[in-house]
Amino acid sequence: MRLDLQLIQAWIRENSRVLDLGCGDGNLLSQLRNSKQVNGLGIEIDSGFILDCIKANISVVEQDLNKGLANFQTNSFDMVVMTHALQTLSQPHRVIDEMLRVGKECIVTFPNFGHWRCRWHLSQRGRMPVSEFMPYHWYDTPNIHFCTVDDFEALCRDKGIHVLDRRMVAANNTESQLAKNWPNLFAMTAVYHISK
Amino acid sequence: MSGQSVGIVKPKTQHFNQPIELSSGRVLPEYQLVYETYGTLNDDKSNAVLICHALSGHHHAAGYHQQTDKKPGWWDHYIGPGKAIDTDVFQVISLNNIGGCDGSTGPTSINPQTGKPWGADFPKLRCRDWVDTQRELMKLLGIKQWAAVIGGSLGGMQAMRWSLMYPDEVRHCVVIASALKLTAQNIAFNEVARQAIISDKNFHHGQYLQHNTIPRNGLRLARMIGHLTYLSEDGMGEKFGRSLKEGDFKLGSDNEIQFQIESYLHYQGDIFSESFDANTYILMTKALDYFDLAREYGDDPVAAFSHSRCHYYVVSFSTDWRFPPARSREIVDALIAAKRPVSYTEIEANFGHDAFLLPNARYEQAFHAYMQGVAREHI
Numbered sequence: 077m078r079l080d081l082q083l084i085q086a087w088i089r090e091n092s093r094v095l096d097l098g099c100g101d102g103n104l105l106s107q108l109r110n111s112k113q114v115n116g117l118g119i120e121i122d123s124g125f126i127l128d129c130i131k132a133n134i135s136v137v138e139q140d141l142n143k144g145l146a147n148f149q150t151n152s153f154d155m156v157v158m159t160h161a162l163q164t165l166s167q168p169h170r171v172i173d174e175m176l177r178v179g180k181e182c183i184v185t186f187p188n189f190g191h192w193r194c195r196w197h198l199s200q201r202g203r204m205p206v207s208e209f210m211p212y213h214w215y216d217t218p219n220i221h222f223c224t225v226d227d228f229e230a231l232c233r234d235k236g237i238h239v240l241d242r243r244m245v246a247a248n249n250t251e252s253q254l255a256k257n258w259p260n261l262f263a264m265t266a267v268y269h270i271s272k
Numbered sequence: 273m274s275g276q277s278v279g280i281v282k283p284k285t286q287h288f289n290q291p292i293e294l295s296s297g298r299v300l301p302e303y304q305l306v307y308e309t310y311g312t313l314n315d316d317k318s319n320a321v322l323i324c325h326a327l328s329g330h331h332h333a334a335g336y337h338q339q340t341d342k343k344p345g346w347w348d349h350y351i352g353p354g355k356a357i358d359t360d361v362f363q364v365i366s367l368n369n370i371g372g373c374d375g376s377t378g379p380t381s382i383n384p385q386t387g388k389p390w391g392a393d394f395p396k397l398r399c400r401d402w403v404d405t406q407r408e409l410m411k412l413l414g415i416k417q418w419a420a421v422i423g424g425s426l427g428g429m430q431a432m433r434w435s436l437m438y439p440d441e442v443r444h445c446v447v448i449a450s451a452l453k454l455t456a457q458n459i460a461f462n463e464v465a466r467q468a469i470i471s472d473k474n475f476h477h478g479q480y481l482q483h484n485t486i487p488r489n490g491l492r493l494a495r496m497i498g499h500l501t502y503l504s505e506d507g508m509g510e511k512f513g514r515s516l517k518e519g520d521f522k523l524g525s526d527n528e529i530q531f532q533i534e535s536y537l538h539y540q541g542d543i544f545s546e547s548f549d550a551n552t553y554i555l556m557t558k559a560l561d562y563f564d565l566a567r568e569y570g571d572d573p574v575a576a577f578s579h580s581r582c583h584y585y586v587v588s589f590s591t592d593w594r595f596p597p598a599r600s601r602e603i604v605d606a607l608i609a610a611k612r613p614v615s616y617t618e619i620e621a622n623f624g625h626d627a628f629l630l631p632n633a634r635y636e637q638a639f640h641a642y643m644q645g646v647a648r649e650h651i
Contacts, residue, residue, distance in 0.1 A: 123634055127638055
């Protein structure tokens with residue numbers, strides 16, 4: 077399992093009600109169902125992923141996150157999770173507001189655009205980074221709102237969001253050590269546990 | 273996904289001698305239900321699936337009655353070996369509801385107290401009356417719990433009502449192109465259709481059978497109105513466009529002109545007026561209008577669904593404007609708020625409300641996947 081998904085598990089309580097925004101093929105909810113007996117619900121827009129969820133007996137609702145979460149009641153979920161979807165949203169800050177309204181706690185993970193490889197790529201080549209991790213060109217990428225760890229921290233400060241915990245996932249052990257002191261340079265993926 | 277046909281099927285008729293009290297307070301002293309089954313009931317009778325039909329539906333949902341039948345049952349695309357509702361896995365039970373006109377007791381049946389057809393005197397019905405009579409059949413077949421109750425449109429309303437009235441007897445509820453209640457616009461369409469029937473001079477206050485006639489023109493109009501609302505503008509455009517059935521627009525010619533869409537509506541109206549009972553149409557559309565899932569739960573659908581214990585699968589179609597995706601979303605949102613397990617798919621489809629009956633690759637795949645899950649879990 078992806079390391080960021082493993083980290084998330086530690087923050088989720090048994091038998092809790094979990095909403096997974098952009099749940100993909102339902103992998104995380106499936107794991108959580110087995111390990112924590114959660115009452116989970118996934119939101120997804122991709123019809124192929126939705127079919128995967130149905131095949132895996134994961135409750136999934138077809139919905140476009142860009143249209144908001146107005147249909148969800150306040151504090152109706154113990155945990156609202158969004159993994160690797162923040163950068164694809166048209167108004168990420170609004171969705172985070174909504175997540176914090178709907179969930180008592182939230183987990184957000186995103187790729188860190190401040191990683192040294194991204195900086196190197198841009199500064200040396202003068203081109204938008206394309207890598208195995210971010211395989212798209214600037215014109216066809218679904219990732220329209222990249223941010224860095226520091227950007228996300230600033231957003232949390234501006235909005236008065238409590239950061240309950242943060243974990244950084246790095247490319248290898250060496251960078252993992254470095255990411256403890258310099259997350260903005262060495263984290264590949266940032267994992268945030270936040271609340272209102 | 274193709275799947276096979278269930279082949280030749282034979283309807284069965286079950287008579288019930290026990291009187292049943294209806295939601296109106298009136299009592300039906302005896303009644304009969306005509307139904308079909310497809311597939312085999314397993315030893316512990318845990319694989320039974322109930323199909324609830326819509327406004328003009330009936331028990332003949334799949335297969336053929338005879339080799340020479342031109343068309344199979346109304347939901348044949350979705351019921352059969354290897355199909356979404358897989359008869360290799362489930363036993364499907366499909367009946368004609370009371371009040372219907374395809375063999376179950378309804379307005380064309382003889383009222384035992386008068387010896388004449390019930391006609392307009394047949395008791396008014398609500399969805400719950402259908403649920404209760406379906407349940408009598410269920411008991412008779414020895415089924416304790418449905419693996420799934422499935423319905424589209426008015427059938428979806430019955431499926432939802434089942435899940436609230438008898439929560440322990442439904443494991444899965446599949447609600448397709450349906451709604452918690454009709455909108456004013458929707459009731460309005462039904463009322464125009466009813467008025468078309470009632471204002472036919474052959475209607476005779478609903479006792480047309482005693483006058484040896486039927487309100488053919490009224491039924492024809494009612495069906496034409498209904499039919500055009502079941503299709504979408506794009507779907508109609510795609511299927512018929514402005515093509516002509518008869519005549520042309522040459523200058524200087526004064527011929528009769530008929531568009532294909534006109535001819536199609538006439539054809540649909542003609543078939544329907546010969547085969548469907550006017551009182552049944554009125555009775556069914558009224559049951560549709562009166563349905564309001566949450567009425568007895570303080571008008572709160574969340575409170576209503578908190579009584580249920582089953583899993584739900586809700587489906588809507590992009591161009592359905594009689595039961596649009598927004599209506600299905602209301603069902604889904606209430607289920608989520610009630611913490612009930614629910615999956616929802618919004619299917620791109622060009623054919624409006626009728627899309628729930630028609631082939632559609634994504635709908636078939638998702639529906640099939642959901643039903644396979646039902647089978648894996650419990651059977």
